[in-house]
Amino acid sequence: MGNPGAKPQQHRPRIAVVYICDSKYQDITLYSIASIARSHQHPLGFFFLQSGYREGVPPSLAAFLASRGHSIELLDAPRPSGLASLKTHGERHRHISGAALLKANAIEALARAYDYILYIDGDTLAFDDIRCEALCGFAETAAVCLDLAIGTGADDPLIFGRCEAAGISPFYFNSGFMLINAQKWRETDALGRFAENFARHQRKCPYLDPCPTHDQCVFNMTFQGDIVQLPMTLNVQKCALQTDLWRDAVLRHYTGPYKFLPVRPWRCDRKEYALLRSISRETGLPAPGFYDFGISYPLNRLRRHKAVAMYEQAFVAATGKLADHRSRLVSP
Template sequence: MSSVPAIHIALTFDDNFWAPAYATMRSVCLFTKRKQDLVFHLCHRTLSPGHHTDLAAIADEFPVHLRWYDLDQSEMFRDVARRMPENRRLSNIVYARLMLDQLLGSEVERVLYLDCDMLVRDDIAALFDIDLRGKAIAAVRDTMGAFIAGGRDLKNNRDIFDAADYYFNAGMVLIDIAKWREADVIGRMEEAHRTGVMQRIYYDQDLLNLVFKDNWLKLDWRWNTIDARHAHEGLDPAILHYTGERKPWGIFSTMLQTVAFARLYRHVMTNELFYRFARHRWRRWWMKRLRLG
C-alpha cells in the first residue's frame, strides 16, 4: 500500500447481492487514479464460496485490498438482526452499517459507506478527502426525505421528525469513526427499540437521521443521485443510486435505457457476471413461486 492514507470503503450485502456489490466496487476502481489506496471492507452474510471467489477477483484486476467480515459469525449482528424490525425488502443486513465502528479495525479513522445498488463514475478520492468541518458524517439530502419520515399526508411521526429538518439518504455516508463511536449509534438504537420508536420508523436510515440530526455535512446531489433515471445522464452525476423499482441489472432496463447509464453498468459488472446474475434472479423468482404453490 502507498504512503498516502488509505481510502476505506465499506459495503454490506448478502449472497443475493454479490454481483451488484462487485459492480459497485469495480466502478470505484475504474474511475479513480488512486486504485492502490483502496481498501474494501466487505461485510457479508450467507455468501457462497463461488460468489466469494467472484468478489475476490477484483484484486486480480486492480491493486486493491479486501477485508472480509462474515456477519453470520458476528454475535452482535445476529442479535441485532433478530430483535430489530424486519426489513422485508432489503433484509436485516441494513443494520450492519450501524456497527461499522465496532466491526472495522482500530486503524480505520474514516470510512465511506456505499450501498450496493450504486454506480460510481467520478474519482472517489475527491469524496473521501472532503473536509467534514467538524461534523460526524457527510451525506446527501434525500429528495423524498419528508415522505419517508412522515408517510401519507406527511402526518406520521410528527413527534419524532420535523419535516422542516433536512433528511439525508444513508446509501452513501462518509463517516468520522471517532465521532460515530461517540454518538453511540447502537446504544441509541437499543433505546429507540425500548421506547417503541424503532417499531415506528424507517429502519436504520430514520435512526441515523435521528442520531445525527444537525451533525451532518450536506453534500452536493452529484455524490448520491437518488432514483437515477436516464435524464440524469446529462447532469454528470458522480454516484448513481438506483433506488427505484427498475434496476440497471434488469435485462429490460438495459435494453430500454430506463435508468441512468444502464449500458455502462452492465459492462462495469461485466457481461459474464451480468447474465449469470440474471439467471440467479430468475431461479430465485421461480423458487419463491414454487414455495407459494
C-alpha cells in the same frame, strides 16, 4: 537534512469502503465495487461483508483492484447485538429485524483502524471519481446526501410538517451512502445511540407514517444535528430516473426492486450500458446482457414525462426549503 522551507506533508486519511450484502446481491455488489475502484484516484481499502453466505471475490476482479492500488478483504457480516431489546411490535413493524443493525456494527468494527468509513449499498454505480479523500476532514459524525424521494417530500409531502411538530431537522438523508468520521463515531458512542433509537423507532417513527424503512430513519435520528450535507450528485436514487440529476449523477443508487442487472433497456441509458460493458471487459465479470442500443430508453422517458417533471420540481422546491438548514454543505 530536509528543506526548512518545505511545507509539511498533509496526512492522507485512512479510508475504508464497506459493503454488506446477502447472496441475492453478490453480482451487483461486485460491479459496484469495480465502478468505484476504476475511477477513484487514491487507494481505498474495500471490505466486502457477506451475510449468511460465503462466496469469494473473482481473482480477475481482485487483480483489477490491486492494479489500481486498492485492496479488498472478504469478511463475514457481524452479528447484530441487543436482539432481545429490539423485537418488533405488531404488524406495523414486522419488516424490522435485528439485521438492521448490520451497518452500524460493521462501522463499529472498523472505527479504530480507519479515520473515515464509507458505507455504501451494493446497488450503486459510480460514473466518476467520488473523491473520498476530498470529502474527509469534517468534524461531524457523518457526511450524507438528501433522500430524494422522502427528504424532498416528493413521496410524502407531510414529512416537513412531522419534522416541525417533532422539533427535529427537516434534512432527511439516504443511508445508502454515508461517510463516517470514525473518531467522532467512537467518542459519541454512535452504536449505542443507534440501538436506543432503533428501539424508539419501533414504537413510533418521527418521520413517516406508516414507516417502510428498516434502519434509515434510525440513522437520521442518531445523527440529528451532527451531519455534513453532500451534493445530491453523490447519491442519486432511482426515483430520479431520467431526470437531469440522474443524467449528471456521479453515483447512481438503484433503490427499489429493480437494479442495474439484469439490464432492462427501457431503464438503461447509453451511459450506463457503456459503464457496465467497460467494467465487464476490465474485470472479467459476466457481461451485462442484451441492450437495444438506446432505442427504448427515450420512449420510456416520453411515457414517464409527468413523473419525471414532478420529481424535478420536487428537487428544486426541496433545495429552497432546506436552504436555511444549519448543517454544513461540502463539495469534493
